[in-house]
Amino acid sequence: MSGITAAERAAMARARTLALFGPRGLNPQVGAVILAPDGRTLAEGHHRGAGTAHAETDALSHLLPGEARGATAIVTLEPCNHTGRTGPCAVALLEAGVARVVYAVDDPGERSCGGSDRLRSAGVDVARLDEAEGEALIRDWLFVQRTGRPRVTVKWAQSLDGRAAAADGSSRWITGADARAHVHRERSAHDAIAVGTGTVLADDPRLTARVPGVDDAPQPVPVVFGDRAIPADAALRHHPRGIRTAGHDLERELRSLAADGIQTLYVEGGPTLASAFIRAGLADRLTVYVAPTLLGGPRTALDDLGVGTIDEQRRLTVTRLEQLGSDLLVEASTESEQ
Numbered sequence: 001m002s003g004i005t006a007a008e009r010a011a012m013a014r015a016r017t018l019a020l021f022g023p024r025g026l027n028p029q030v031g032a033v034i035l036a037p038d039g040r041t042l043a044e045g046h047h048r049g050a051g052t053a054h055a056e057t058d059a060l061s062h063l064l065p066g067e068a069r070g071a072t073a074i075v076t077l078e079p080c081n082h083t084g085r086t087g088p089c090a091v092a093l094l095e096a097g098v099a100r101v102v103y104a105v106d107d108p109g110e111r112s113c114g115g116s117d118r119l120r121s122a123g124v125d126v127a128r129l130d131e132a133e134g135e136a137l138i139r140d141w142l143f144v145q146r147t148g149r150p151r152v153t154v155k156w157a158q159s160l161d162g163r164a165a166a167a168d169g170s171s172r173w174i175t176g177a178d179a180r181a182h183v184h185r186e187r188s189a190h191d192a193i194a195v196g197t198g199t200v201l202a203d204d205p206r207l208t209a210r211v212p213g214v215d216d217a218p219q220p221v222p223v224v225f226g227d228r229a230i231p232a233d234a235a236l237r238h239h240p241r242g243i244r245t246a247g248h249d250l251e252r253e254l255r256s257l258a259a260d261g262i263q264t265l266y267v268e269g270g271p272t273l274a275s276a277f278i279r280a281g282l283a284d285r286l287t288v289y290v291a292p293t294l295l296g297g298p299r300t301a302l303d304d305l306g307v308g309t310i311d312e313q314r315r316l317t318v319t320r321l322e323q324l325g326s327d328l329l330v331e332a333s334t335e336s337e338q
């Protein structure tokens with residue numbers, strides 16, 4: 001059998017929903033559905049995080065021995081082929097007598113890939129359902145697998161003349177309420193949020209995600225980059241996720257964040273830290289809130305980016321333009337995202 005049936009497509013959509021019940025972190029979010037030969041759903045499963053059963057073994061665990069014989073397993077990620085803290089899922093599916101496997105995304109892991117070949121060589125009918133939604137589900141995890149670091153968004157707010165603060169360093173509030181609400185939604189959509197010590201000392205930010213109308217918005221882990229001490233009475237000390245500190249070696253710090261399951265980092269400045277990320281080629285996406293105001297003076301939104309001549313300019317691709325109240329949001333991606 002080769003084509004993918006409507007029941008299998010519907011089961012894949014369900015598997016994607018199941019995947020989202022699992023936590024973001026070191027392991028990908030994966031969902032699975034086991035279908036009987038007549039298309040009925042026999043069992044569902046999802047992965048609950050590192051060290052726990054993978055989605056397909058979780059689904060199989062709900063069935064009696066022999067119940068999956070001749071069944072079709074629908075999985076959002078290619079069944080793995082290696083023994084980590086759990087055994088290879090390809091083997092679990094073979095032992096259960098599954099006749100067909102439909103999966104969405106190839107496993108990019110050097111050690112875990114090859115599950116589909118193993119199943120095929122054991123006589124299982126394996127098909128790949130190549131849908132954008134499957135990749136989108138674990139886009140950030142795939143990014144970490146490819147690069148070894150979280151996907152980085154650098155955000156700043158600026159006046160129309162490109163200043164991030166007034167001459168005395170005060171910067172609250174350049175933008176209006178709609179832009180700020182947008183920032184809170186963005187915070188909440190990231191695993192961690194970064195600021196430099198300069199911003200902590202100047203602004204005393206809380207760095208919580210306060211999303212209008214949402215009481216229990218996910219809170220990113222606040223990461224403060226720099227050597228200076230965080231004051232004992234800093235508002236950040238009340239953050240529900242605690243404070244993580246980081247040094248100046250951005251690549252090393254990013255690898256360490258990825259090793260702790262952080263897939264996305266939202267860099268909120270200030271200008272020194274934002275520029276350091278961009279200069280190092282570690283910014284994948286920029287979100288710039290432009291307010292219709294003029295500040296003049298020396299406090300530019302970015303400082304030295306290592307661009308000495310026009311040939312070295314950092315060309316971007318604008319991916320979104322939106323008016324938020326009286327401000328403008330410009331979203332752009334850098335080369336690493338294209």
Ligand SMILES: NC(=O)c1ccc[n+]([C@@H]2O[C@H](COP(=O)([O-])OP(=O)(O)OC[C@H]3O[C@@H](n4cnc5c(N)ncnc54)[C@H](OP(=O)(O)O)[C@@H]3O)[C@@H](O)[C@H]2O)c1
Pocket residue numbers: 155156157158163164165169170171172174195196197198199200202203225226227228229247248249250268269270271272273274276
């Ligand atoms: N408009 C906006 O969007 C926005 C956002 C945030 C802040 N601000 C404004 O920006 C001002 C503060 O800016 P800032 O540039 O001084 O603060 P910053 O970028 O928050 O902090 C700079 C500090 O980051 C640390 N750091 C860690 N790794 C680094 C690296 N690889 N390269 C360089 N620095 C690194 C250093 O701290 P150590 O010296 O401690 O090692 C450095 O002094 C305030 O006026 C604030 O209001 C504006």
